[in-house]
Amino acid sequence: MPWEDGVEMTEGTRFMTVAEVADQIRVSKMTVYRLVHSGELEAVRVGRSFRVPEHAVEELLSKSFYQAG
Template sequence: MGAGIPEQRSGQDAPFLTVAEVAERMRVSRMTVYRLVHSGELPAVRFGRSFRVPPGSVESLIESARYTGS
């Protein structure tokens, strides 16, 4: 790795995911992620003008949305 450049981490190891990373992981648009954040369905932290999402929040949302059929 180059001096002073942090090593790229995988999404699960990172303390927070960007909206774009969440959208890619869930295979939805970034606007869908923003809607989930603003509705309170997806917990997020605001840093300045951007949102960051804890990876566990994404996994919890996916698990709660799982459809098993009847």
């Protein structure tokens, strides 16, 4: 089901808090907020906070993967 901002949600989509995302990818909450505000990480605003779909974190990591060597 598409939402008005173009974020695609499916039934059963799991949402994470900014703190959970920061914990999972081992960065600060401020870094997650920067990623959200820059558009690099999809998020849905709920009141005054953001919720990030789990698939968006996986996409961010897969497209940010860098192989050294």
